[in-house]
Amino acid sequence: DVKVTQSSRYLVKRTGEKVFLECVQDMDHENMFWYRQDPGLGLRLIYFSYDVKMKEKGDIPEGYSVSREKKERFSLILESASTNQTSMYLCASSSRGTHGYTFGSGTRLTVV
Amino acid sequence: GENVEQHPSTLSVQEGDSAVIKCTYSDSASNYFPWYKQELGKGPQLIIDIRSNVGEKKDQRIAVTLNKTAKHFSLHITETQPEDSAVYFCAASIREYGNKLVFGAGTILRVKS
Numbered sequence: 001d002v003k004v005t006q007s008s009r010y011l012v013k014r015t016g017e018k019v020f021l022e023c024v025q026d027m028d029h030e031n032m033f034w035y036r037q038d039p040g041l042g043l044r045l046i047y048f049s050y051d052v053k054m055k056e057k058g059d060i061p062e063g064y065s066v067s068r069e070k071k072e073r074f075s076l077i078l079e080s081a082s083t084n085q086t087s088m089y090l091c092a093s094s095s096r097g098t099h100g101y102t103f104g105s106g107t108r109l110t111v112v
Numbered sequence: 113g114e115n116v117e118q119h120p121s122t123l124s125v126q127e128g129d130s131a132v133i134k135c136t137y138s139d140s141a142s143n144y145f146p147w148y149k150q151e152l153g154k155g156p157q158l159i160i161d162i163r164s165n166v167g168e169k170k171d172q173r174i175a176v177t178l179n180k181t182a183k184h185f186s187l188h189i190t191e192t193q194p195e196d197s198a199v200y201f202c203a204a205s206i207r208e209y210g211n212k213l214v215f216g217a218g219t220i221l222r223v224k225s
Contacts, residue, residue, distance in 0.1 A: 004155070033212075035215075042118070042201060042218050043201065043215040044215075045213075059113075090155055092155075094211060099144040099146065100146065101148075103157070105153070106154075
């Protein structure tokens with residue numbers, strides 16, 4: 001069963017901490033994405049990657065960075081967590097030739 | 113860039129009735145329109161999609177229609193069941209490198225039994 005796995009379902013961090021959210025896919029997909037989901041705002045794109053070591057800013061990249069050292073793994077980094085980064089974070093992947101995304105189950109991050 | 117608007121934000125229907133969710137998009141170059149269903153505690157799952165060269169697509173109780181001239185597309189669920197209760201997202205993308213999707217704000221569908 002193909003899947004996208006996010007390392008944590010729930011995470012509580014303190015303001016100012018450096019936070020790593022990990023995402024791994026086993027489908028050999030070229031494209032990987034990080035979205036955040038907030039009520040009434042839908043899914044907003046933070047960063048995406050077309051290939052290993054490549055990254056592109058999405059619509060709301062401020063306060064975030066990413067790393068893609070291996071094809072299967074895409075990490076989202078909050079350099080200094082703030083309370084307004086409390087949200088559900090969703091990772092997705094897709095192959096280059098198709099549009100369809102496969103999503104992970106999400107990480108609910110609370111910054112206190 | 114692309115902008116997708118989705119209505120209504122919440123929808124309550126009686127079991128067995130039909131449900132319709134509508135989306136509009138801004139960029140006429142968009143050519144792929146998927147719909148995702150998100151159940152509680154899970155990530156969104158693709159339920160149906162349509163490409164710009166097709167006007168309608170059906171899969172059992174769900175169907176999607178696309179009006180390219182008006183730049184809107186809709187999800188139709190017939191004979192709704194309690195397990196259809198979820199959040200539904202529409203999205204649009206342009207055939208560019210990475211096929212980046214832009215999502216609507218979501219519709220909470222409640223099916224009352």
